[in-house]
Amino acid sequence: IWDESERLQNLIQDLLDLSKIEHSEFQLNWQRVDLSMLTDDVIVMLKGKAKQKDISLTKVTEGSSTIEGDPLRIKQVMINLINNAIMYTPQGGRININVTETNEKVIFGVKDTGIGISKQEVSRVFERFYRVDRARSRNSGGTGLGLAIVKHIVEAHQGEIIVDSEVGKGTLFAICFNKKAQL
Ligand code: ATP
Numbered sequence: 001i002w003d004e005s006e007r008l009q010n011l012i013q014d015l016l017d018l019s020k021i022e023h024s025e026f027q028l029n030w031q032r033v034d035l036s037m038l039t040d041d042v043i044v045m046l047k048g049k050a051k052q053k054d055i056s057l058t059k060v061t062e063g064s065s066t067i068e069g070d071p072l073r074i075k076q077v078m079i080n081l082i083n084n085a086i087m088y089t090p091q092g093g094r095i096n097i098n099v100t101e102t103n104e105k106v107i108f109g110v111k112d113t114g115i116g117i118s119k120q121e122v123s124r125v126f127e128r129f130y131r132v133d134r135a136r137s138r139n140s141g142g143t144g145l146g147l148a149i150v151k152h153i154v155e156a157h158q159g160e161i162i163v164d165s166e167v168g169k170g171t172l173f174a175i176c177f178n179k180k181a182q183l
């Protein structure tokens with residue numbers, strides 16, 4: 001019962017959040033954000049969950065990882081992507097997080113050794129309520145809002161998100177953030 005009520009609370013929170021985001025009723029709180037340090041906070045938060053499934057969670061940072069963005073919103077993006085990686089990766093898998101500096105951007109990537117997403121479905125995972133294989137994922141607790149929220153937050157930052165996945169092998173979600181806000 002407690003599990004159910006927690007799920008319901010999370011669902012309501014996500015729905016409220018998404019409707020605010022979709023109606024542009026949210027303003028980003030622009031600040032300097034160190035993506036590598038923010039990742040560390042999220043890893044501390046989620047490492048217990050990964051450990052329960054014996055999944056390793058590692059991070060590699062290359063170069064400077066400071067951008068301009070909204071730290072709370074970016075943290076929400078990181079939590080959603082890493083939660084997905086844990087949820088859709090079987091026991092004993094690996095999750096590698098990369099924070100990589102390029103000329104004008106910093107790329108945040110989450111790569112897992114999970115179940116993967118087929119070519120037909122990969123374009124749909126950002127739709128609200130869309131879940132691959134509903135029957136099988138019914139038990140895994142999600143509602144299909146996580147990536148819709150991620151996409152809106154990334155777009156508000158004028159960033160880009162890409163997915164590369166292979167069924168049975170794993171999935172990479174990567175976000176390119178501009179170092180400087182394009183206001
Ligand atoms: P929640 O709203 O709790 O996040 P969810 O995880 O089902 O629920 P999304 O995060 O939006 O929803 O993801 C949508 C669907 O995309 C998932 O149901 C799953 O089928 C697929 N998916 C997302 N991330 C991965 C991943 N790392 N590996 C495999 N499939 C994934």
Ligand code: MG
Nearest residue numbers: 084142146147
């Ligand atoms: Mg999710």
